[in-house]
Amino acid sequence: xxxxxxxxxxxxxxxxxxxxxxxxxxxxxxxxxxxxxxxxxxxxxxxxxxxxxxxxxxxxxxxxxxxxxxxxxxxxxxxxxxxxxxxxxxxxxxxxxxxxxxxxxxxxxxxxxxxxxxxxxxxxxxxxxxxxxxxxxxxxxxxxxxxxxxxxxxxxxxxxxxxxxxxxxxxxxxxxxxxxxxxxxxxxxxxxxxxxxxxxxxxxxxxxxxxxxxxxxxxxxxxxxxxxxxxxxxxxxxxxxxxxxxxxxxxxxxxxxxxxxxxxxxxxxxxxxxxxxxxxxxxxxxxxxxxxxxxxxxxxxxxxxxxxxxxxxxxxxxxxxxxxxxxxxxxxxxxxxxxxxxxxxxxxxxxx
Amino acid sequence: xxxxxxxxxxxxxxxxxxxxxxxxxxxxxxxxxxxxxxxxxxxxxxxxxxxxxxxxxxxxxxxxxxxxxxxxxxxxxxxxxxxxxxxxxxxxxxxxxxxxxxxxxxxxxxxxxxxxxxxxxxxxxxxxxxxxxxxxxxxxxxxxxxxxxxxxxxxxxxxxxxxxxxxxxxxxxxxxxxxxxxxxxxxxxxxxxxxxxxxxxxxxxxxxxxxxxxxxxxxxxxxxxxxxxxxxxxxxxxxxxxxxxxxxxxxxxxxxxxxxxxxxxxxxxxxxxxxxxxxxxxxxxxxxxxxxxxxxxxxxxxxxxxxxxxxxxxxxxxxxxxxxxxxxxxxxxxxxxxxxxxxxxxxxxxxx
Numbered sequence: 001x002x003x004x005x006x007x008x009x010x011x012x013x014x015x016x017x018x019x020x021x022x023x024x025x026x027x028x029x030x031x032x033x034x035x036x037x038x039x040x041x042x043x044x045x046x047x048x049x050x051x052x053x054x055x056x057x058x059x060x061x062x063x064x065x066x067x068x069x070x071x072x073x074x075x076x077x078x079x080x081x082x083x084x085x086x087x088x089x090x091x092x093x094x095x096x097x098x099x100x101x102x103x104x105x106x107x108x109x110x111x112x113x114x115x116x117x118x119x120x121x122x123x124x125x126x127x128x129x130x131x132x133x134x135x136x137x138x139x140x141x142x143x144x145x146x147x148x149x150x151x152x153x154x155x156x157x158x159x160x161x162x163x164x165x166x167x168x169x170x171x172x173x174x175x176x177x178x179x180x181x182x183x184x185x186x187x188x189x190x191x192x193x194x195x196x197x198x199x200x201x202x203x204x205x206x207x208x209x210x211x212x213x214x215x216x217x218x219x220x221x222x223x224x225x226x227x228x229x230x231x232x233x234x235x236x237x238x239x240x241x242x243x244x245x246x247x248x249x250x251x252x253x254x255x256x257x258x259x260x261x262x263x264x265x266x267x268x269x270x271x272x273x274x275x276x277x278x279x280x281x282x283x284x285x286x287x288x289x290x291x292x293x294x295x296x297x298x299x300x301x302x303x304x305x306x307x308x309x310x311x312x313x314x315x316x317x318x319x320x321x322x323x324x325x326x327x328x329x330x331x332x333x334x335x336x337x338x339x340x341x342x343x344x345x346x347x348x349x350x351x352x
Numbered sequence: 353x354x355x356x357x358x359x360x361x362x363x364x365x366x367x368x369x370x371x372x373x374x375x376x377x378x379x380x381x382x383x384x385x386x387x388x389x390x391x392x393x394x395x396x397x398x399x400x401x402x403x404x405x406x407x408x409x410x411x412x413x414x415x416x417x418x419x420x421x422x423x424x425x426x427x428x429x430x431x432x433x434x435x436x437x438x439x440x441x442x443x444x445x446x447x448x449x450x451x452x453x454x455x456x457x458x459x460x461x462x463x464x465x466x467x468x469x470x471x472x473x474x475x476x477x478x479x480x481x482x483x484x485x486x487x488x489x490x491x492x493x494x495x496x497x498x499x500x501x502x503x504x505x506x507x508x509x510x511x512x513x514x515x516x517x518x519x520x521x522x523x524x525x526x527x528x529x530x531x532x533x534x535x536x537x538x539x540x541x542x543x544x545x546x547x548x549x550x551x552x553x554x555x556x557x558x559x560x561x562x563x564x565x566x567x568x569x570x571x572x573x574x575x576x577x578x579x580x581x582x583x584x585x586x587x588x589x590x591x592x593x594x595x596x597x598x599x600x601x602x603x604x605x606x607x608x609x610x611x612x613x614x615x616x617x618x619x620x621x622x623x624x625x626x627x628x629x630x631x632x633x634x635x636x637x638x639x640x641x642x643x644x645x646x647x648x649x650x651x652x653x654x655x656x657x658x659x660x661x662x663x664x665x666x667x668x669x670x671x672x673x674x675x676x677x678x679x680x681x682x683x684x685x686x687x688x689x690x691x692x693x694x695x696x697x698x699x700x701x702x703x704x
Contacts (some may be wrong), residue, residue: 012484021476022482025456029463030446030470030477046479048443051403055445055498059483091400093407094382095496097449102359104377111381125382125607127398130374131411131702136488144447146407256531331604350483 013345014239014285025288033069036172043176044081044235045149051175054078055146058079060352061139063110067193070289071113071311073352074145076217077238078285079121083219084234084290086158086174086226087149089121095144101135107128110141121217123147148284153224155226161229161290165297171232173191179253184299186292187308188221189214189314192270195284196349199277207273214288221311222290228305230298236290238352240343241283245291246328247342249321254292256324259340261331263318282330283343285351293321365697366591366637379486386484388524389437395528396433397501404439404525406430407498408424412704413491415462417553419545419564420639424445425614425704428569429590429678431473435571436586436642438510438526438578439501442474446480452487462493467596473569475499506578513581517649523584530584531605534675537653538644540573540658541566541666543594544622547636549628554701558688559625566640573663574642580657582650588642590704593635594694597643599694601673608676611692614685615670634682635695637703 010017037047043134045054050199051352062068075092094114118124151172159172171178188192192278218236225231233253237245242264246257266281274281288311290345294302299317328340362369386621389399395407408429415422434441446466452457466610470476503524511524525529549565552558570588577583585605591599594616598609618633626633640663646654651669680692 005456007358007450007456007459007484009452009453009486011485012450022474025459026448026480027462030480046443048478049502050529053443053445053500055407055447055479055496055599056481057447057449057483057494057496059449059485062534091398091403091405093398093405093496093498095409095447096378096408097411097494098364100359100361104357104359107359107377111378115381126400127405127407128378128382129408130364130370130378131409131494131704132359132361133494133702134489136490137486138488138490142483142485142494144407144409144411144495144496144498146405146445146447148403148405148500150401150459156542223580229659245570257574287521306486308492350485 004057010202013315014244015343015345017344037107037175043207044236045085047173047312052082052085052149053352054081055144056081057142057144058352059138060198060350061143062201065138066215068215069110069113070116070143071110073287074216075117075121075141076215077352078145078147079123079217079219080236080315082147082149083222086155088152089123089147089219091124091126092145094125094146096130096134098130099140100132101137102140102197106140116188118218121219150171154223158226158229158231161298162232162295165295175232176233176235176249176252179249179255179293179321179325181255181321182296183232183293184296184317185257185259185319186294186303187264187316187318188290188312189249190267191286191289192263192266192281192284194287195351196273199348201223207347211269211273214286215287216289216311218288218311220311224305224309225302228298228300228302230295231292232295233293234290238287239346242280243282243340243343246340250326250328254325255258256322256327257319258322258325259330263316265314279347282340283347285346287352310335356416359531360540362697364702366596369696369703382403382665384664386686389527389653390639391640393579396436404501406433406436407496408433409494409496410704411494412550414553415492417565418549420567421462422495423462425567425639426495427466427473428458428567429704430497430499431475431569431571432588432623433502434499435574436588437509438491438507440504441499441501441571442473444475444499446477446499448482448495450482451485451490451492452484458492472573473571481686492661506575510578510581510583513650514584517647526583526586528585528587528601528604531601531607531645531673532625533673533675534648535584535608535645536648536669537609537611537671538646538655539616539668539670540642540664541619542619543637543638543641544618544626544633547703548622548625550703551700552636563621563625566638568640568663570642570663573661574606576657576661577654580650582647582654583644584647586642590639591698592636593637595634595692598692602678602680606677608674608679609680610674611671613682616669617666617668631699634692636701637698639704
């Protein structure tokens, strides 16, 4: 790496460039100590001493978009990252970096977004910190939201069901690497909504329909699913979209993944907007959806419970894990098969 | 508050303006639930379900200064905020907001700062997140560091000693509000070093001496002090300096504080530089010092143990808590008495 090399926007876009920055440049300075689930696993959150721990900075622009705002996004993002490990989120800490000149009225709207999402999740901000920086290009403010959670009964039940059918499983958490050949892949709802909503706000586009972000905390929905049991992996397909999330799973679990294109739920207006813009909806980030890897034996029941929730009513089984390691393949509507690779960046700039 | 009112730099400076923003504007949107030590207490960190939790964003400019860098600062700040509640810090999460155009070489130096301070503290980054924003006025990057900790044996021992002499004490943590009339106030070392080092880097000043930041993790020193016992309150006098920290104590514990000016350790070059610049060193932020409120019975022993450590070798008893509620008074060298009020802002812009 040259002395003069600099950070570019692609380093934050959730794709291959960012993954390389983190794995080869940042991680070597961290770690070197024992954790149950640590940095080397690069899962959605870490586990230390029984505590699930997560931090996420949000720099979405604009800070308000159809269906949400940076505050709501920050709460949902952290709550969901803790919940997808199977833990129960317990508390949040909020770090504001405010730009000089930010309207108090805009700060108020962001605070209302935080409060609303906290109330929905039942997880609240207990501590925080505020810094002010000179007027620049943040678009108003950056919000860091960190949080922690603990094991729940639902998680213990879920893993007991997994072990009933899969003797080799010994993981105490729901992790990316737990996916095995034959597991069903469930998507909890339509994809692309959040990214397209942010894009429409960024570009002042109107797609002639009502495209709004799906950003929401999913901890209650996830708890119901764990109470059924048999969930081995969960992930929220944010930056880099479904394409990135499935490739991460394939990579970490050393399995292949095969997905049926016509089973992937996408709203018609999202599909049309993506076609107009030349964007692959599979690469667009989401903030209110998860993918689940579920053992075959309970997959149908998990799907049924998901579909009975408000957040998961459009859930579908979209594919399964295979033994074709490192191959994420998608069976197209017309009967072909294409390889779904890790996107290089995100087609929509900074959706979170 | 007018519809058009906007955030100014003073809202982040750690003084009265910032305190009002947080108490009257931000806090009403949070809370509303049970915590052991929560937002309403506005202590250095929160306690939920036995977990001490803290988040802090760092936006110091420049990101490198004599004696430290933004990475070292972020680790020390969070480790110290957890440690001053009496808890043992266990893990950190790091959220980077990188500016487009940041040199990889500069990012590397920040990572080295994080690694160095983590190694010193024995507390490591276990999870993180990276965002990239358009080139603006952050000066390279913002670092959010959150962390959590748990009760330690040293804390239990410390509180047992407090209870031996003070029957009404029932707090399970070392909190600002625990200070009582008669408690000794100990300062762990010289003040002003960090703020002046940052100021010299900001302004390109040279004070004809070697003024370097004192930024360092203090968890090991704090543990030794708790092993003596009798510590009721601890605080790190960062933004707003000693003046702000003492006034916060007075306010929360509903006591007065009386301090002897000639007992406050200040390096001669810092004192001279402050005089030249017309700055009150009591209002300048520190990152490697703490103040302690200690019961009279063990104060001398605590001082002795502090002075035997590298971090606390210049520690002094600087005063005591009184019954003059809301009055922080300083006895001057010439025998006068002046009131030390909460500074409006920080005389040095953004020292963390």
